[in-house]
Amino acid sequence: LSTHVVIIAGGAGTRFWPGGRRRRPKQLLPITSDRTMLAETLERCAGLAPPEDTWIVTNAAQREATGAEASHVPEEQLIGEPLMRNTAAAIGLAAGLIARRDPEAIMIVLPADHAIRPASTFVNTFKAAAHRAERTDVLLTVGIRPRGPATGYGYIEMGDHVATVAGYPVHRVNRFKEKPDAATAAEFLSSGDYLWNSGMFVWRVATLLAAFDRHLPGHAELLREIVGEIGAGRPAPEELYARFEKVPIDIGILEKADNVEVIPAVFEWDDVGSWLALNRLRERDDSGNVVAAKHVGIDTSGCILVARDDHLVATLGVEDLIVVQTPDATLICAKDRAQEVRRLVALMGEEGLEEYL
Amino acid sequence: LSTHVVIIAGGAGTRFWPGGRRRRPKQLLPITSDRTMLAETLERCAGLAPPEDTWIVTNAAQREATGAEASHVPEEQLIGEPLMRNTAAAIGLAAGLIARRDPEAIMIVLPADHAIRPASTFVNTFKAAAHRAERTDVLLTVGIRPRGPATGYGYIEMGDHVATVAGYPVHRVNRFKEKPDAATAAEFLSSGDYLWNSGMFVWRVATLLAAFDRHLPGHAELLREIVGEIGAGRPAPEELYARFEKVPIDIGILEKADNVEVIPAVFEWDDVGSWLALNRLRERDDSGNVVAAKHVGIDTSGCILVARDDHLVATLGVEDLIVVQTPDATLICAKDRAQEVRRLVALMGEEGLEEYL
Numbered sequence: 001l002s003t004h005v006v007i008i009a010g011g012a013g014t015r016f017w018p019g020g021r022r023r024r025p026k027q028l029l030p031i032t033s034d035r036t037m038l039a040e041t042l043e044r045c046a047g048l049a050p051p052e053d054t055w056i057v058t059n060a061a062q063r064e065a066t067g068a069e070a071s072h073v074p075e076e077q078l079i080g081e082p083l084m085r086n087t088a089a090a091i092g093l094a095a096g097l098i099a100r101r102d103p104e105a106i107m108i109v110l111p112a113d114h115a116i117r118p119a120s121t122f123v124n125t126f127k128a129a130a131h132r133a134e135r136t137d138v139l140l141t142v143g144i145r146p147r148g149p150a151t152g153y154g155y156i157e158m159g160d161h162v163a164t165v166a167g168y169p170v171h172r173v174n175r176f177k178e179k180p181d182a183a184t185a186a187e188f189l190s191s192g193d194y195l196w197n198s199g200m201f202v203w204r205v206a207t208l209l210a211a212f213d214r215h216l217p218g219h220a221e222l223l224r225e226i227v228g229e230i231g232a233g234r235p236a237p238e239e240l241y242a243r244f245e246k247v248p249i250d251i252g253i254l255e256k257a258d259n260v261e262v263i264p265a266v267f268e269w270d271d272v273g274s275w276l277a278l279n280r281l282r283e284r285d286d287s288g289n290v291v292a293a294k295h296v297g298i299d300t301s302g303c304i305l306v307a308r309d310d311h312l313v314a315t316l317g318v319e320d321l322i323v324v325q326t327p328d329a330t331l332i333c334a335k336d337r338a339q340e341v342r343r344l345v346a347l348m349g350e351e352g353l354e355e356y357l
Numbered sequence: 358l359s360t361h362v363v364i365i366a367g368g369a370g371t372r373f374w375p376g377g378r379r380r381r382p383k384q385l386l387p388i389t390s391d392r393t394m395l396a397e398t399l400e401r402c403a404g405l406a407p408p409e410d411t412w413i414v415t416n417a418a419q420r421e422a423t424g425a426e427a428s429h430v431p432e433e434q435l436i437g438e439p440l441m442r443n444t445a446a447a448i449g450l451a452a453g454l455i456a457r458r459d460p461e462a463i464m465i466v467l468p469a470d471h472a473i474r475p476a477s478t479f480v481n482t483f484k485a486a487a488h489r490a491e492r493t494d495v496l497l498t499v500g501i502r503p504r505g506p507a508t509g510y511g512y513i514e515m516g517d518h519v520a521t522v523a524g525y526p527v528h529r530v531n532r533f534k535e536k537p538d539a540a541t542a543a544e545f546l547s548s549g550d551y552l553w554n555s556g557m558f559v560w561r562v563a564t565l566l567a568a569f570d571r572h573l574p575g576h577a578e579l580l581r582e583i584v585g586e587i588g589a590g591r592p593a594p595e596e597l598y599a600r601f602e603k604v605p606i607d608i609g610i611l612e613k614a615d616n617v618e619v620i621p622a623v624f625e626w627d628d629v630g631s632w633l634a635l636n637r638l639r640e641r642d643d644s645g646n647v648v649a650a651k652h653v654g655i656d657t658s659g660c661i662l663v664a665r666d667d668h669l670v671a672t673l674g675v676e677d678l679i680v681v682q683t684p685d686a687t688l689i690c691a692k693d694r695a696q697e698v699r700r701l702v703a704l705m706g707e708e709g710l711e712e713y714l
Contacts, residue, residue, distance in 0.1 A: 312375075
C-alpha cells in the first residue's frame with residue numbers, strides 16, 4: 001500500500017503578530033529555528049512519504065507563499081481551499097483526491113506548525129501507526145502525554161491496550177473530551193489515562209471515507225462533487241465549499257466513531273502556541289534571554305527578542321519582555337501576557353489598523 | 358548696534374540613540390515636537406536677529422544636515438568646525454567672524470538643543486540682556502532657577518543686584534561652580550543664591566575678544582589666524598584648529614573674568630538630557646504614556662513611545678518603558694535607566710556594532 005502525508009497548513013497567525021500576518025501564518029514563520037515551521041515539518045515527513053505522495057492543504061490566500069516553502073511538492077498536491085471550513089472539510093478533500101489515485105492508500109495527517117523532535121522517533125511512531133492502519137479498519141491518532149493540567153487542549157481517554165506495533169503500544173480510544181476546566185484537567189493528569197489531542201492522524205483513505213459516509217454524510221456528498229470538479233481540471237468551486245458545515249474532524253467523525261485507536265507519543269511535542277514557546281524551543285543565553293536578533297543589552301534578562309535581518313535590538317534594564325520587530329510593526333509584550341496578543345490584534349481591527357493585520 | 362545670534366549646534370547624540378547618531382545629534386531630531394530642536398531654536402531666535410545676522414557653529418560632519426534645517430541662514434554663516442575643540446574655540450571663532458563686519462556688534466550665544474517656552478519671554482529676556490551689554494563692558498549670562506538639587510549642572514553664584522532692565526533684574530556673578538556633589542547641590546538650592554549655568558550668553562564682540570586676549574591669549578592668537586584664512590576665502594585650517602586647547606568658555610573665560618553678570622531666566626527651560634525629557638515636554642495620554650508613534654496598546658502605562666513614519670508600535674502589559682524605533686535599530690529601555698543609554702552606545706562600539714552609531 002502507498003503511504004501519503006497530508007500536511008494541514010491553515011491558521012490565521014494572530015498569536016504570532018507582528019511576525020504572523022493574515023498571509024503569513026505561523027507555519028510560514030521561522031520560529032523554532034531559522035527555517036519556517038512548514039519547511040521543518042516537510043523535512044521531518046520526508047522519512048514517511050516521497051514528495052509525489054505529499055499533500056498540503058492550505059487556503060487560497062496562502063497558497064503561493066506555502067508553495068514557495070514546498071517547491072518539491074507537485075503543484076496539484078498543493079490544495080488551496082477557497083474558504084476555510086475547518087478540518088473535516090480539509091482532510092476529507094485530501095482523502096477524496098488521494099482515493100482517486102489509490103483507494104487503499106494509507107493517509108497520515110499532520111499539522112504544519114508543531115515542533116517535534118527527534119525526527120527519527122516521530123518517523124518510527126508514524127510508521128508503526130501506518131502498519132497498524134494497513135492491517136485493521138481503524139482510525140488512529142497519536143496523543144501527547146500531558147505535561148501539566150492544561151485547559152487549552154482537547155483530551156483523549158485511553159482504553160484497553162489492544163496491540164503493540166514495533167514496540168509502540170496501541171490503545172482503544174474510549175472518549176474524546178473537549179477542553180476541560182482546571183479541576184477536570186487536574187483529574188485527567190493524575191489519572192494517567194488521558195492524552196492531549198494533537199491533531200495527528202493515520203488511517204486508510206477507504207476507512208476515513210466510509211466514516212464520512214456514516215457520520216458526516218453531508219460532507220461526503222459535497223466531497224464527491226468537489227473531487228469530481230478537481231478531477232476534471234477545474235478549481236474547487238467556492239459555492240460548493242460554502243455548503244460545508246464548519247466542523248473539526250475530531251468532533252464530526254472521531255467522537256462518533258467506535259473504531260478509534262491511539263498511540264501515545266514518545267517524541268517531544270510542542271504546539272508552539274505563542275511567542276512564549278521560544279522559551280522552551282530555543283537556546284537561552286546566560287541571562288535567560290532567547291535572542292533571535294542582532295542584539296546589544298545591559299541588565300536584560302528573561303526576554304525573547306526577535307528581529308529581522310540586520311535590525312539591531314538594544315535593551316537596557318528590562319526583564320521578561322517579548323520584543324518582535326518587523327519592517328512595519330514592533331510588539332513589546334510582557335512575557336506572561338503572550339497569549340493575549342490575539343486581543344491586541346483584534347483591537348487593531350477595531351481601531352482601523354487593518355493594514356497591519 | 359547690530360545684534361547677532363550665534364547658535365551652538367555641536368553634540369554627539371549618544372544620549373538619544375537610536376534616534377540620535379553621530380551625524381544626527383539631538384538638535385537635528387524632532388524631540389519636543391514634530392520639528393527638529395534646531396528648527397524650533399531658529400524660530401525662537403527670529404525675534405532677536407534677522408537671518409543675515411544669524412550664525413550656526415557646528416562640526417564639519419554635521420554641516421550639511423544642519424544647513425538643511427536652516428536654509429534661510431546664509432551659507433557663509435554656517436560654520437563647520439574641522440575639529441571639536443569645545444565652546445571657547447567655537448564661540449571665539451564666531452566672535453572673530455562677526456567682528457570683521459562690526460566690532461561693536463552685540464552677540465547672543467544660544468545652544469541649539471534646549472527646550473524653552475514661551476518664546477516671547479525668552480525674546481524679551483535676551484533683548485534686555487542685549488540692552489545691558491550695549492551700554493556696559495560686561496559678559497552677561499542667563500541663569501536658570503534650580504528646580505531641584507541637580508548634580509548634573511554647573512552653578513552660578515549671584516552677587517549684588519546691579520541693575521534692572523525692562524523689568525529684568527541683573528546681578529553681578531560672584532563665582533562659577535563646577536558640577537557639585539549632592540550635599541553641595543542641596544545647599545545651593547536652599548540658599549536661593551545659585552542658578553544653573555545654561556550656556557546662554559550675551560556680550561559685545563569687542564568685550565569678548567578683549568577677554569580672550571586677557572584670559573585665553575593662545576586662543577586669541579589662533580582665532581586671528583583662522584579668521585584671516587576664512588576672510589581670504591579659505592576653509593578653517595585643521596592644523597591650526599588642532600592647536601586649540603579643549604576648554605569650555607565658562608572655565609576659560611567666565612570663571613576668570615571680573616565683569617560677569619547674570620539675569621535669572623523667568624521662562625521655562627529644559628536641556629532635554631535624555632528620552633525621559635519627553636515626559637516633561639510632551640503631552641501624556643490618560644495612562645501617562647507619551648506617544649510619538651502610531652500605537653495600539655493594552656494595559657500600557659507610563660511609557661515613552663517613539664517611532665518613525667507609519668511604523669506601528671504595539672504594547673501589551675508593559676509600564677515605564679522607553680521604546681524608540683528607527684529603520685535599523687530599536688531601543689527598549691527602563692524609564693529610570695534613560696541616562697544610561699550612553700553606556701549602551703559605548704558597548705555597541707566595543708562589540709563591533711559601529712554601523713549603528
